[in-house]
Amino acid sequence: MKPAPFEYFAPSSLAEAVAILSEHADDAKILAGGQSLVPVLNSRLGRYNYIIDINGLSELAYIRTDDRWLQIGALTRQRAIEASELVARHAPLLSEATKYIAHLPIRTRGTIGGSISHADPAAEDPATMLALDAEFDLISARGPRTFKARDFFLGPLQTALAPEELLTGIRVPLHSSEKSFAFEEVSRRRGDFAIVGIAAELSWEADRVADARIAVCGLESGAIRLDAAERELSRIRPSEKAIATAARAAANSVEPQDDLHASSDYRRHLVEILTQRVLERATRRLRG
Secondary structure, three states: OOOOOOEEEOOOOHHHHHHHHHHHHHHEEEEOOOOOHHHHHHOOOOOOOEEEEOOOOHHHOOEEEOOOEEEEEOOOEHHHHHHOHHHHHHOHHHHHHHOOOOOHHHHHHOEHHHHHHHOOOOOHHHHHHHHHOOEEEEEEOOEEEEEEHHHHEEEOOEEOOOOOOEEEEEEEEOOOOOEEEEEEEEEOOOOOOEEEEEEEEEEEEOOEEEEEEEEEEOOOOOOEEOHHHHHHHOOOOOOHHHHHHHHHHHHHOOOOOOOOOOOHHHHHHHHHHHHHHHHHHHHHHHOO
């Protein structure tokens, strides 16, 4: 199939991209990796009169650190994240989760910014950003804005991005020895969309959980934090019983959908089982 006709722009600078987006915001779409957008265009599930290709904006493709953050440009390819030693050292949860994204050719083209902006309910990046308590930098002709991940994702395929805004960068707090993590996913086949995926990062004070961030993907609601499970872990020493209780709380707090791939009961079961697995692995990692 072929997309409906559109006018194509290939800006050579961020300022030019912002100006074009500002002029055509109500009927424009940003093209980065194209792994989500191009199938939508070709199937004519979405029609836009203006496509703004930002692949020439090399200033949006970077991985670097400062004394607080791992910083990732929105145009950074998922394959670059997967292969990055900086990501493996400073955001190991992101490194682990990225390996579950689709197949190698998709990760080679797909961008982290595109995945976050698209907010597909089954995508790994939004749930991982929630578990990492990431922050996002946005830009428009009106100026910059910053959002916490928890405030950015509003629902399936919905974010806080205004029509005239562009996501430019992601910031993730640096990993430390007082944190542990895990990611687990079930899909029909390796590389398929997640039926359910769970991302977790735990912060510790001695042997107690000081802060738990657990997020799920694969549900109709889109990526969300599992608050009920997080509350069960607050300020406790995780035991087998406590982890099981938190996993049940996670399952009871969601309303999964039925579809061709899984029933709601199966998805709820997966939320419980995978939450238990990630919490067990994160606890083992802390204990060495």
